[in-house]
Amino acid sequence: MKIILMGPPGSGKGTQASYIASFAGVNSVSSGDLFRDNLARDTELGRLAKTYMDQGKYVPDNVTIDMVMSWIEAPANKEGFVLDGFPRTLMQAEALDDRLSELGGVDKVILFNVPEVELVKRLSGRILCRKCQMPFHKEFSPPKNDGECDKCGGELFQRDDDTEVVVRKRLKVYTEETDPVVDWYRKTTNIVEIDGSQEIRDVEASLNEALR
Numbered sequence: 001m002k003i004i005l006m007g008p009p010g011s012g013k014g015t016q017a018s019y020i021a022s023f024a025g026v027n028s029v030s031s032g033d034l035f036r037d038n039l040a041r042d043t044e045l046g047r048l049a050k051t052y053m054d055q056g057k058y059v060p061d062n063v064t065i066d067m068v069m070s071w072i073e074a075p076a077n078k079e080g081f082v083l084d085g086f087p088r089t090l091m092q093a094e095a096l097d098d099r100l101s102e103l104g105g106v107d108k109v110i111l112f113n114v115p116e117v118e119l120v121k122r123l124s125g126r127i128l129c130r131k132c133q134m135p136f137h138k139e140f141s142p143p144k145n146d147g148e149c150d151k152c153g154g155e156l157f158q159r160d161d162d163t164e165v166v167v168r169k170r171l172k173v174y175t176e177e178t179d180p181v182v183d184w185y186r187k188t189t190n191i192v193e194i195d196g197s198q199e200i201r202d203v204e205a206s207l208n209e210a211l212r
């Protein structure tokens with residue numbers, strides 16, 4: 001199964017990626033996490049990516065495509081995968097399409113729709129665990145103990161790009177650069193649209209339906 005998750009930042013793709021991956025029996029990857037991992041290891045790619053991420057802009061296509069393609073080509077991922085956050089531009093979608101043409105193409109595209117006002121509320125209050133990436137929300141789903149992850153006890157932090165100014169910029173870039181990719185998939189693949197503003201339980205029920 002080769003599955004692509006699409007939707008604006010904060011629409012819940014990341015939360016659902018590992019659920020979908022275990023359902024499909026494949027690995028998932030988030031392009032944003034690959035960049036953050038490079039940043040944590042202080043690689044040249046990580047330092048370059050940070051200059052774009054801090055401004056809410058997309059990292060240039062050539063480096064993003066190379067990074068994700070190397071992940072896809074790893075022996076463990078060749079047969080199938082869940083991609084979260086890639087492709088985000090038409091050039092990335094074309095590169096992926098070329099790469100997958102001999103493997104039968106993408107099997108399913110799942111699009112999470114959430115209204116913009118809700119996304120801004122979700123992202124600007126979001127806090128994450130440094131260790132296990134579990135998401136919390138300062139107001140809607142606070143941790144039991146301040147600053148501490150309920151699941152693993154790790155430290156909670158706010159992403160540098162989750163401030164309101166950067167969040168609005170990220171949403172604008174999504175509309176400009178990624179809406180055309182969604183339109184392209186609507187025309188060329190099997191796309192399933194999920195109402196990502198529902199309760200998590202209902203989102204999972206919709207996903208089960210979509211994956212069946």
Ligand code: AMP
Nearest residue numbers: 031032052053057058059064085086088
């Ligand atoms: P995310 O964790 O998916 O919200 O991504 C965080 C940031 O990483 C984005 O705002 C971009 O700067 C960068 N990024 C992640 N995926 C991509 C991509 N497919 N193309 C370009 N930039 C990306």
